[in-house]
Amino acid sequence: MVDQPHFGKRLRELRRERGLSQAQLAKGAISPGYLSRLESGSRAPTPKVIAYLAERLSVPASAFDAPLAASPAPVEDLVKAITAESGTGRVGTLLNRVVDQPAGLSLPLRWLALWWRAGTLRDDGSNEVSPQALLAAGRELLRTADETGIPELQARSLVSVSRLHRSLGDMKVAYDVAAEAYIVATKHDLPSADAVSALMVLISVEAESSRLPDALKHVVELELFSEGVPRTMRAEALWTAAGVHVRHGNHQAAEARLVEAIGLNSIRDDLTLWIRLRLAAASLYLQMHPCRLAEARRSLAEVEPALVLVGSSRQHLEFRIIRAHAHFQAGELDAARALCQEIGSETERLGFRDRVRLEVLVHLIEIRLGHVDAGVRAVETLAREAHEAANLGLAAEIWKNLAETLASGRLS
Numbered sequence: 001m002v003d004q005p006h007f008g009k010r011l012r013e014l015r016r017e018r019g020l021s022q023a024q025l026a027k028g029a030i031s032p033g034y035l036s037r038l039e040s041g042s043r044a045p046t047p048k049v050i051a052y053l054a055e056r057l058s059v060p061a062s063a064f065d066a067p068l069a070a071s072p073a074p075v076e077d078l079v080k081a082i083t084a085e086s087g088t089g090r091v092g093t094l095l096n097r098v099v100d101q102p103a104g105l106s107l108p109l110r111w112l113a114l115w116w117r118a119g120t121l122r123d124d125g126s127n128e129v130s131p132q133a134l135l136a137a138g139r140e141l142l143r144t145a146d147e148t149g150i151p152e153l154q155a156r157s158l159v160s161v162s163r164l165h166r167s168l169g170d171m172k173v174a175y176d177v178a179a180e181a182y183i184v185a186t187k188h189d190l191p192s193a194d195a196v197s198a199l200m201v202l203i204s205v206e207a208e209s210s211r212l213p214d215a216l217k218h219v220v221e222l223e224l225f226s227e228g229v230p231r232t233m234r235a236e237a238l239w240t241a242a243g244v245h246v247r248h249g250n251h252q253a254a255e256a257r258l259v260e261a262i263g264l265n266s267i268r269d270d271l272t273l274w275i276r277l278r279l280a281a282a283s284l285y286l287q288m289h290p291c292r293l294a295e296a297r298r299s300l301a302e303v304e305p306a307l308v309l310v311g312s313s314r315q316h317l318e319f320r321i322i323r324a325h326a327h328f329q330a331g332e333l334d335a336a337r338a339l340c341q342e343i344g345s346e347t348e349r350l351g352f353r354d355r356v357r358l359e360v361l362v363h364l365i366e367i368r369l370g371h372v373d374a375g376v377r378a379v380e381t382l383a384r385e386a387h388e389a390a391n392l393g394l395a396a397e398i399w400k401n402l403a404e405t406l407a408s409g410r411l412s
Contacts, residue, residue, distance in 0.1 A: 005041030012039040058133040107148045114141045151188035169352025171390040178202035195225045200240045210392035215244045235261040278303040364405045
C-alpha cells in the first residue's frame with residue numbers, strides 16, 4: 001500500500017541513490033514542481049505516476065509501499081532460503097520484502113540479504129538489469145555495511161562496489177573504492193581472504209590504469225597474503241598476478257603463475273573456477289608477444305566439453321570472444337568476422353573492457369580485409385574512449401594492436 005509521507009521519503013531516497021536531480025527524474029513527463037510536492041508528502045501519487053517513477057528508477061512499484069510492521073520477512077525463513085541449494089524464487093520474494101520492509105530485521109541480516117540480492121543481480125544472464133540498478137544495489141549494500149560498523153562487511157561491500165565500477169569502465173572510482181577496501185582489511189587485521197579479495201581488484205584496476213609499478217608492488221603482497229587462503233582463492237590470486245606480469249612483458253613469470261593456478265584446482269574441486277582459469281589462460285596466451293596461439297587453442301579445446309555440459313551463458317560468450325581473437329591471430333579473418341557478427345547482439349552483457357576489445361577486433365578485421373581508413377578512424381575513437389575512462393592500459397593495448405595490424409598489412 002502506498003501512502004504519504006513514506007512514499008515521498010522513499011522516492012527522494014531512490015532518486016538520490018541514482019544521482020538524479022528532480023528535473024532529470026521528471027524528464028518532461030511530470031513537472032519538477034509536482035515531483036517536489038510528491039517528495040515533500042504534500043501530494044498523493046496516482047497509480048500512473050507510481051508506474052512511471054518505478055520504471056524510471058528501475059524498481060518494482062512495490063518499492064514505494066509503506067512497511068507493514070506486522071509482517072516483516074521472518075528471520076528463520078530468510079536464513080533458510082538464502083542458504084538453500086535451490087528455490088531461488090522463494091529467496092527473491094523474501095529479499096524484496098527485506099529491502100522494502102526492513103522492520104524487525106537486524107542490520108547484519110539485512111546486509112546479508114542485500115549481499116545476496118546484489119550477487120543475484122550481478123550474475124543475471126539477461127540484459128534486463130541496468131547499470132543504474134546494479135550501482136543502486138551496490139550503494140545500498142555499502143551504506144548498510146557502514147551502519148553496522150562491522151569492518152568485515154565494510155571491506156566486502158567495498159570490494160563488490162569496486163568490481164562493479166571496474167566492469168562499467170569507471171576506473172577512478174573503482175581504484176578509490178578498492179584502495180579503501182584494502183585499508184579497511186589491513187587496518188582491522190581482517191582474515192587474509194579479505195585482504196586478498198581487496199588486493200585482487202585493486203591490482204586489476206592498477207594494471208588497467210597504467211599504474212603498473214603499484215600493481216607489481218601489490219602483487220608481492222598478494223602472493224604473501226594468499227599463501228594461507230583456500231586453494232581456490234590462491235588460484236584466483238595467481239591468475240591476477242599472471243595478468244600483471246603479461247602487461248609488464250614478463251611472460252615467463254606470467255606462465256609460471258598460470259600453471260601453478262591451474263594445478264591448484266581440479267575439475268572436481270570447483271568446476272566454475274576450473275573453466276574460468278582455462279579461459280583466462282587462453283586469453284593471456286593471445287595477449288603475449290609473440291602470441292602463443294597454439295597454447296591458447298589448447299586451453300580452449302580443453303575447456304569446450306565442460307562448457308557444453310555446465311557452462312553459463314556468460315562463459316559461453318567469453319569462450320566465443322576468445323575464439324574470435326584466436327581466429328584473427330591465425331589470419332582466419334572470415335571465421336573471426338563471422339563469430340564477431342554472431343556475438344554482436346550480445347555485447348550489452350559485456351563489461352566495458354571486453355566490449356571495447358571486441359569492437360576493436362571487429363575494426364581490425366576490417367582493416368586486414370582492406371577497409372583501412374574507416375577501420376583506423378573507428379579504432380582511434382575507441383582508444384580515446386578508453387583513455388577518457390582512465391583505462392590507460394586498455395588504450396595502450398588498442399594503439400599497440402592497431403600498429404601491429406597496420407604493420408602486418410604492409411608486410412603481407
